[in-house]
Amino acid sequence: MNEYIVDLFEFARTGRVAEGDVQLAALPRMVTEVPAEVSASGRAQGEFHWRAEGVEKPVLRADGKPAVAQFLTLSVEGPMWLECQRCLTPYQESLDSETTFEIVRDEAAAEARPLDDDEFEALVGSKHFDLRELIEEELLLALPIVPKHEVCPSVHESLATGDDGLTEPAPAPEEEDKPSPFAALAALKRSPDKDGK
Ligand SMILES: [Zn+2]
Incomplete structure (x- = not known):
């Protein structure tokens, strides 16, 4: 029995709330993000807390028509091992995100949504929806x-010793505020039922 499998439509219709902790080891795509030296040392345990809340409520569509829509708000948080791109040592980053999705029946419904309705990302629902997959997607994003x-x-050893005698090059300009094209792509591809399994 898998506690992560829910009828997402029923989950929203009845306003259910679920939460729990998921082990890093249960999230294969997150595991691959852990730096190799951390995995090798056995320090790569960890868990993430998640909370899912469903709601169904009346909305006014962009074309002025009233409708009843279903939403899922998913929050995820927890520490994650990553490799610092500046000093190349592993460190722990606190992940924390919350996203509200509008649940739709199928891909066609997702595509048929008026453009003005893009306030919430569309999420294709299912009667056997795997919350854990969505939790992992959110953590990856x-x-x-x-x-x-x-x-x-500390400064990385190769820079500190500077065996070629040159001075340390100027740091690259900050790029962290740029949106990632991969993150955008991942968001577009997000449809748990056909996630290439
Ligand atoms: Zn660092």
Whole structure:
């Protein structure tokens, strides 16, 4: 029995709330993001807290027509091992995100949504919806595009010794505010029922 499988339509219609903790080890795509030296040392345990809340409510469509729509708000949080791109050492980053989706019947309904309705991302529902997959998607999207310490504990050895005698090059311009094309793509591809399994 899998506690993560829910009837998403019923979940929203009855305003259910569910929450729990999921082990990092149960999220294969997150596991691959853990730096190799952390995995090898056995320190890569961890868990993430998640909370899902369904709601059904009347909405006014862009064309002025009233409708009843279903929503799912999913929040995820927890510490994640990543490799700092500045000093190349592993560190723990706190992930924290909350997203509200509008639940739709199928892909066609997702595509048929008026453009003005894009306030919430469409999520294709199912009677056997796997919350864990969505939790993992959200955690993956919450990963920083350029992981790095706020302040690195020490300069990386190869830079510190500077065996070629040159001075350290100027740091690259900050790029962390740029939206990632991969994150955007992942958001577009998000449809749990056909996630290439
Ligand atoms: Zn660092």
